[in-house]
Amino acid sequence: MTTGVRRRLAVEERRQQLIGVALELFSRRSPDEVSIDEIASAAGISRPLVYHYFPGKLSLYEAALQRASDDLASRFREPHEGPLGARLLRVMRRYFDFVDDHGPGFSALMRGGPAVGSSTTNALIDSVRQAAYEQILAHLGVEEPPARLELVIRSWISLAESTALIWLDGRRIPRAELETQLVHDFAALAAVSAAHDEEMTAILRRVLKDEPGEGPFGDLAARLIALAS
Numbered sequence: 001m002t003t004g005v006r007r008r009l010a011v012e013e014r015r016q017q018l019i020g021v022a023l024e025l026f027s028r029r030s031p032d033e034v035s036i037d038e039i040a041s042a043a044g045i046s047r048p049l050v051y052h053y054f055p056g057k058l059s060l061y062e063a064a065l066q067r068a069s070d071d072l073a074s075r076f077r078e079p080h081e082g083p084l085g086a087r088l089l090r091v092m093r094r095y096f097d098f099v100d101d102h103g104p105g106f107s108a109l110m111r112g113g114p115a116v117g118s119s120t121t122n123a124l125i126d127s128v129r130q131a132a133y134e135q136i137l138a139h140l141g142v143e144e145p146p147a148r149l150e151l152v153i154r155s156w157i158s159l160a161e162s163t164a165l166i167w168l169d170g171r172r173i174p175r176a177e178l179e180t181q182l183v184h185d186f187a188a189l190a191a192v193s194a195a196h197d198e199e200m201t202a203i204l205r206r207v208l209k210d211e212p213g214e215g216p217f218g219d220l221a222a223r224l225i226a227l228a229s
Contacts, residue, residue, distance in 0.1 A: 023064040026105040073131035085216035092179040146199040
């Protein structure tokens with residue numbers, strides 16, 4: 001009985017090692033450029049042994065993607081304390097930490113890598129977006145969001161993804177500026193929506209009443225006032 005348990009643990013440990021090795025390689029280069037031979041060499045095992053644990057590169061890619069998606073989704077978790085603007089800024093910093101560390105893999109994931117068309121891959125990407133959506137709702141203290149609020153949050157998540165992809169292509173804008181800009185973008189999207197909807201107006205007013213003048217939202221207001229004048 002004990003021997004069986006140990007054997008299962010050893011198999012799982014080897015699987016986790018291979019996932020970690022693959023994720024590291026996928027983080028440096030696009031997954032379709034990484035071969036099973038490279039993964040086997042980096043793990044210090046033979047090519048056939050890789051196939052013993054995973055039937056092919058696609059299954060290993062999806063396992064690595066599962067770990068990466070769990071990590072990326074966790075970047076949106078933040079204690080519900082303090083002004084919302086500061087919370088979102090911390091979230092964006094962790095989000096870009098991930099993008100910075102996993103550039104080619106992140107780009108391949110969002111643009112399509114070796115698992116294009118895979119229902120598993122698409123489901124994992126959607127799970128990250130859904131986790132981010134639910135976290136933002138929780139920060140806003142809203143359980144049943146009006147249609148315009150859902151549109152604002154999901155649009156903002158898509159904007160964060162596209163901004164990160166553009167940034168990776170040359171990194172021509174300082175990362176810290178983009179992190180702040182994305183927080184400003186969220187406030188701007190919410191403000192435009194509030195101009196058309198009373199429910200959004202009430203939500204935005206509740207959020208803004210606790211925002212300090214020196215916070216990200218206060219900074220945006222000051223910049224807009226200066227621009228208008």
